Amino acid sequence: MDTKIGSGDCLAWAARDASGILSPYRFNRRHEIVGVVTEVGSNVKGFKVGDHAGVGTYVNSCGEYCYMIPDGYPLALAAPLLCAGITVYTPMMRHKMNQPGKSLGVIGLGGLGHMAVKFGKAFGLKVTAFSTSESKKEEALKLLGADKFVISSDQQQMESMTKSLDFIIDTASGDHPFDPYMSLLKIGGVLVLVGFPSEVRLHPGSLNLGSRSISGSLTGGTKETQAMLEFCAANKLYPEIELIKIQYINEALERLVKRDVKYRFVIDIKNSLE
Numbered sequence: 027m028d029t030k031i032g033s034g035d036c037l038a039w040a041a042r043d044a045s046g047i048l049s050p051y052r053f054n055r056r057h058e059i060v061g062v063v064t065e066v067g068s069n070v071k072g073f074k075v076g077d078h079a080g081v082g083t084y085v086n087s088c089g090e091y092c093y094m095i096p097d098g099y100p101l102a103l104a105a106p107l108l109c110a111g112i113t114v115y116t117p118m119m120r121h122k123m124n125q126p127g128k129s130l131g132v133i134g135l136g137g138l139g140h141m142a143v144k145f146g147k148a149f150g151l152k153v154t155a156f157s158t159s160e161s162k163k164e165e166a167l168k169l170l171g172a173d174k175f176v177i178s179s180d181q182q183q184m185e186s187m188t189k190s191l192d193f194i195i196d197t198a199s200g201d202h203p204f205d206p207y208m209s210l211l212k213i214g215g216v217l218v219l220v221g222f223p224s225e226v227r228l229h230p231g232s233l234n235l236g237s238r239s240i241s242g243s244l245t246g247g248t249k250e251t252q253a254m255l256e257f258c259a260a261n262k263l264y265p266e267i268e269l270i271k272i273q274y275i276n277e278a279l280e281r282l283v284k285r286d287v288k289y290r291f292v293i294d295i296k297n298s299l300e
Contacts, residue, residue, distance in 0.1 A: 058082050058108035060101045061295075080255075082108030083245050093252055096259035106137065106265040106290040107258060108251065114142040114195060115254045116246035117218040118149070123193045126150030131191045131210060133178070134198035135162050135170070138220060140289045141265055142195045143170040148261050154187065156207075165288070169266070178202075184210070189236070197221050208232035208240070218243055265290055272298040 060080040063073050069090075073079060078095035095104045117123070123130055123146070130151040132142045139155070143166065146153040154174040155166040166172045176183045187210045194207055199221040205228050207217060217240045219226065226240070233239065246254070258264070266289045270278055278291050 058105045060095055060105045060108070062101075078104070080104055080108050082112065082251060091248055093248075093255060096256055099255070099259045100264070102267060102269050102292045102294065103264045104255065105292050106141075106267060107255060109245070110137040110141050110265065110290060111258065112246040112251045112254055113220050113244065114138050114197065115145055115257075116250055117195065117220060117241065117243035118142070118145055118193075119250065120243070121193060121216050121218060121241065123151065123195070124149040125192075128152070128192040129154070129190060131156060131187075131194040131207070132172070133194065133196040133202075133207065134221065135166055135289075136197060136285075137265075137289045138197035139195075140170055142197060143172050144263055144265075147171045148257075148263050151193075154191065178206070189213075191215060194218070195220065199223060201225070204228040204240070205232045208236075208238055211236060211238045213237055215239075216241060220244070267292045269294050 058080065060078065063075055063077045063079050066073055066075060072094065073092060078097070078099075078101060079092040080095050081092055093108065095101065126149065128151055130142075130146040131154045132139050132146065133156045135143070135155055135157050143153050143155055147170075152174075153172045154176055155162075155170070155172040156176050156178045157163075157166065158177065158179055160177060163175045166175045176187060178184065184206055189210070189212050191210050192212055192215055194211060194215070194217040196207070196217055196219045201223045204217075204226060208228060209232065211217065213236050215236065215238050217238070219240065219242045228240070268287060268290070269292050272293050272295065275293070278287075281287055282291070
């Protein structure tokens with residue numbers, strides 16, 4: 027790629043070892059890089075020296091595309107948007123979860139889930155956050171701006187939400203039941219799965235009786251990612267991060283295993299090397 031990413035580089039990075047053993051071969055790594063263009067090749071179009079640019083998640087890439095980070099948007103905060111941000115933004119746009127006044131449920135309040143809550147509020151939705159942990163209530167309501175918080179293991183709380191949601195975005199990767207959540211959808215409601223539980227099981231009636239549907243999604247295309255970046259800049263929508271130096275990486279790994287991060291570690295490469 028002719029565009030070179032130089033000073034100010036930050037890497038949005040996270041890992042979780044499901045086996046409980048810290049191993050370089052057994053964790054999911056985020057690999058979004060943002061920085062300042064220090065040099066451009068003769069074939070580069072749309073970028074000049076001094077621009078802020080980002081490289082997101084790619085598979086079978088042509089190797090010629092970067093994203094323009096809008097002026098004024100902090101680089102460290104831009105990095106997580108290129109994975110966690112676009113992963114929830116894409117299905118929300120696809121399934122019209124941007125219609126003001128409608129209701130959205132968000133399962134899980136990690137790196138993806140907290141962005142889904144923020145996008146939902148920016149779109150004008152009524153957002154309910156679901157978690158198994160009571161300790162996340164205050165941050166869900168006060169920090170992220172959710173309208174309601176529900177303990178998913180509390181049957182009474184769950185039943186009080188029956189047929190109340192237009193959409194649900196499920197960011198949880200741990201195994202969990204699906205039928206209780208499907209019952210919370212209105213007729214024609216949609217649950218979108220962006221996490222990776224080991225299996226998805228649900229009773230046919232959870233779909234058929236309410237004309238509901240379940241869908242999957244992973245990330246987004248280049249045009250949609252650029253549109254998301256511009257939306258976040260225009261609406262001053264920022265992920266919650268902890269900026270670290272690369273020398274802190276082992277401690278960060280230990281904390282990730284313990285789920286002790288709110289909500290993304292971002293490695294400050296430039297200051298790590300000084």
